[in-house]
Amino acid sequence: MSDLFLRACLGEEVERTPVWLMRQAGRYMEEYRRLREKYDFWTLCRTPELAARVTLQPVDRFGVDAAILFSDILVTLPAMGRRVEFSPGPTIDRPVRRREDVADLARPDPLADLGFVLDAISQLRRELEGRVPLIGFGGAPFTLAAYLVEGGGSKSFPALRALLYGDPEAARDLLDRLVDAQIDFLRAQIEAGAQAIQIFDSWGGILPRHLFEGFAAGPAARLVEGIRRPGVPVIYFARDCAHALDLVAATGADAISIDEKTPLDRAADLLGPGPALQGNLDPGVLLGGPEVVRAGVERVLASVPAGRGHVFNLGHGVLPPTPVESVEILVAEVRRATTRGREDK
């Protein structure tokens, strides 16, 4: 079967462009909504059988070329001693604002604290039987720090900015701890069977260039280095980083996931040669009807520089009001448009 996705991430030549979608399992699918009627979000994440079941829903329904573990980037935080609740955005209790708070954070033991993730991965590898590769994932150090310091999401992250400028030493200590925690966690995911890792840096893009290097890209680079394993590609999702794509490339990730704002040819110029590209259809396209979906797919495909590794994806997660038919059309269109030698057969 299919290692198409892994080879494309590593920049190897492929017969056709592989496709998967960020948040491909979720509210827009009836199968998922039915499960959510019975279980809350954390229960789905923390129960290996349920997480595995949700993970497989889009693989079974759409035939995407990769499965991504159903989980949340914030699972690391409770393992560090901070409770997380969703209502619906995340709230983290006892935000990390001072040195003492940083020193107080526990170092997670993946087996003891995050075994439910590892069990879900092992179970999924058995159930997938090699049909498609399984992607593990985790939050980038900066993004986890943003949640820990701010105590949740934010428009302007005032507490986080206060720490970065007011006590950069403490911020660096926090990031070092998060790098270590995520190296342990993502290595354990690989050992449990994850065949690729995506690092989600949802908030790194809020940083000015002069901070991005030290607080986002640098820690991410140490994380990438710490989990590098032959044949296991690492993808770095850099949202809203048009001002810093050269610094993003310096993380050393095998592939960079680009948001919908920057066309892939332009992104490739800014990244420089090297990493494969993932992305970057606007999730909004899926709300626009069949012809809009097909045209959107063509626009993305036309923007990929010749010879560059490419994994088709959205620029961000599937939006909840997305009709499943749009995802079906997307997957079919990527297949149709990129299958090489189709005319010769």
Place this chain on the structure above:
Amino acid sequence: MSDLFLRACLGEEVERTPVWLMRQAGRYMEEYRRLREKYDFWTLCRTPELAARVTLQPVDRFGVDAAILFSDILVTLPAMGRRVEFSPGPTIDRPVRRREDVADLARPDPLADLGFVLDAISQLRRELEGRVPLIGFGGAPFTLAAYLVEGGGSKSFPALRALLYGDPEAARDLLDRLVDAQIDFLRAQIEAGAQAIQIFDSWGGILPRHLFEGFAAGPAARLVEGIRRPGVPVIYFARDCAHALDLVAATGADAISIDEKTPLDRAADLLGPGPALQGNLDPGVLLGGPEVVRAGVERVLASVPAGRGHVFNLGHGVLPPTPVESVEILVAEVRRATTRGREDK
């Protein structure tokens, strides 16, 4: 006295770099908090005497080089028939989702519907007695459309994306109406005495390049053209537009306000020759203590290309936890560092 700010916006040579700050009147000032104990936000905006008083607070306290009318970009929406409430983020009743909703929007009559803004401007011009120029402002058409369609702020603007992709015709109609409304409103502000206009495009930056041109930059360009008046500079605030600064320049605004993410030299390269630059200190710098503020000011000043018009400002609004001392240091440092010929005297 001082037309420093106006001349810098127009790219003329100046004796020193003028400085003002977005959201320079607000919660971080005790004078403001005292007024807010007595009046809610809308009452401050809608009562000319109060709006004028708040406008002058930072001018009196910090000696900034421009006053900006205390108001809100959303004042246009009630005049179009949509109520706005703050709790604390804005909520707009009866979101505009379909063609019929667009057709149902009223065209505001600035004198009848927004007289409180115009009265505040006239009163301020009298009270300022030429001390510093007065900036009027309004929302960019796209940003107002985003609020009208989504019904408030949003992380991913699904309803807005659904309209842009699902019924682009209706979206264009909506934007045309907003361009017309804002031309009338901003012209009336200039007639009432506003000496410069800033157009806030808080959300344009969420758009991919292929949509930005048609839905954000294009309507903004028509607005700029519609209010052009000799000697009255127009500033376009382009938040999160690192992926589209060339298209931002095409709006024809005299000055472009750049967020903190992109250094000004890099922004100037992307904008091309032409508009003056405004910005772009990270508001977080003001949370870091005197030395951090001074270093931050120096970093911004060092990034301004030689000979390019520059108005010192933040990359975004002043954050509520900002100490007033930081703003004092900022203003003093910009003065000290940019006053020409100081050594010769």
